[in-house]
Amino acid sequence: MDPHLLRTFVAVVDQGSFSVAASTLGYTQSAVSQHIAALESDLGAPLLTRRPVAPTAAGARLMEHARPLLLRLDAARADLARLNQAPQQGISLACTPLSHPALLAAPLPGDRPSLRVLGRDEALRAVTSGEVDLALVDGAAAPSDPLALADLGPLTTVRVAEESLAVVLPAQHPLAGRPSVRLADLSEAHWIDAPDTGVPLPRLRVAAGTDGFRARTTYEGTDVLTLGALVRAGHGLTVLPDSTARRLHGVTVTAVSAPHIVHRVEMVHGRLPRGAARELVERIGAGEGGPGQVTSPASAPR
Amino acid sequence: MDPHLLRTFVAVVDQGSFSVAASTLGYTQSAVSQHIAALESDLGAPLLTRRPVAPTAAGARLMEHARPLLLRLDAARADLARLNQAPQQGISLACTPLSHPALLAAPLPGDRPSLRVLGRDEALRAVTSGEVDLALVDGAAAPSDPLALADLGPLTTVRVAEESLAVVLPAQHPLAGRPSVRLADLSEAHWIDAPDTGVPLPRLRVAAGTDGFRARTTYEGTDVLTLGALVRAGHGLTVLPDSTARRLHGVTVTAVSAPHIVHRVEMVHGRLPRGAARELVERIGAGEGGPGQVTSPASAPR
DNA sequence: GAGGCTGCATCAGCAGTACTGATGCAGCCT
DNA sequence: AGGCTGCATCAGTACTGCTGATGCAGCCTC
Structure with missing residues (x-):
């Protein structure tokens, strides 16, 4: 082999x-x-x-x-x-499209910070290869479960933010009037698969324990507004973190009552970064406090 | 490379x-x-x-x-x-020393079940290579964090049992009278490092966020009674899941008030096992219910 | 249904790789 | 200082892994 x-x-x-x-x-x-x-x-x-x-x-x-x-x-x-190679100067970050609110709440430290928006896998690859100092990635999971991130090497993961998920429906959708929906009730609906923007459908299948959530439309971009427009135009439903969903116009946002899954942003970085990156890691990590830190399987102390 | x-x-x-x-x-x-x-x-x-x-x-x-x-x-x-190879008949299991209470609560299904007690890493390797159908591994972690298990391939992890941790002290220890202790207060004590039996010290260091917990004695066996005897004889302290600790004689068992870390048993298996193994997976998994299931990073739906 | 065509399998040949065994040489111990 | 242990280096050889040519099976065309 x-x-x-x-x-x-x-x-x-x-x-x-x-x-x-x-x-x-x-x-x-x-x-x-x-x-x-x-x-x-x-x-x-x-x-x-x-x-x-x-x-x-x-x-x-x-x-x-x-x-x-x-x-x-x-x-x-x-x-x-x-x-x-000699360590370069400026701090360099990557984040997935839905994770930036957690990052941009405060100014970025260091001179010439650089920010890249990438998909989950690319962001992880970038932090593992050292192209960026740290990455913020988002995903959906049960409240106590970690995001399932590909194991590419010794990384440290810190929980940064967590909020509930909401279903984004066209305003005229039959379920639009309801205060909340069960995800399983929507398994046969038309869905938009937006793996790089929102919550990938396979993830929903695992969470809801069904075989449903078949994609009618696939959206490969990373722009949430476009995704919202797709929903508004009736191309299908999607699931977004609550605060992001509520920024979309012309769509109905409905809470998910069951199963209980949340949208979470995690910070991922290699060993202890130096300089400005370290400052940022500590500031973001401080928001959590306590034992929210998980070193990756590969190098974790057992 | x-x-x-x-x-x-x-x-x-x-x-x-x-x-x-x-x-x-x-x-x-x-x-x-x-x-x-x-x-x-x-x-x-x-x-x-x-x-x-x-x-x-x-x-x-x-x-x-x-x-x-x-x-x-x-x-x-x-x-x-x-x-x-043709699938073999009997069901075959592995478990780490402190995880068997969760397994043996009910009879094992199938004919000729075989059970092996292994260390964490060996148990994972065995389940990945298919030598055993499933494994129960234990470890300490923050309540909402997963056990950090080496990523050897596509595995499914299900939380099986969780209980609080307790410090095991010699009866005459100065802190033996207290109802509970903070872990940090014991960071400079004499510890027994029993990586295959109890909770590895590096794990405590991460949880408590200190550099302490230096081993005075190292115990390489997998037998909890011997570990208890070591504590009783004054060779050092150790940390065990509460119910296990309380079965030891001649030692004082004290609850840990901070940080909040728990002892957890997780079941690990490859894809869906067949036959008797499947029955056992479903029975153990049913105790949890809900979204306690986490497929491994490698092959997880994103 | 015959012929042509596309695309994987196979073969011969060659270049570079990956070993072995012998020898060289640096550091450490007596 | 001398011997000894143990890694580096070198020459030689077997073999691996590639190319280019050819073979052959399945599919499409007419």
């Missing part, structure tokens, strides 16, 4: 073709074919069906392992590479 | 010697030397000091990445290998 072989395997599955994967990886088609053959003989089972090229059951299972493994490997490389 | 190179690097750091690592790995000393040289030139920094052989700062950093990476790689291999 050489990482090179895994990387080719992932590329082949992603592209659905040996030859296309070969050209994106800079190999010949022959090499890719040999890589896959090597993996299959190593693991003792076919991983891909050919014509069409698609993962078998074993291949799908391997994919679940391969992608996080390769991510971790890259994160480790980047982390080590950063050790050799 | 070939895994082979990482593996030899880890071996060299563990053994503190190139030649010893070589023989345990089945290489020549020459090969090990070349492996380390290759890693160092790849990462552009020395990783080890020679004479004595010890990791440099960069090497220590690499170790933090290497070991979890290799663990995950092995876990992935084992998971895939298991797919090829």
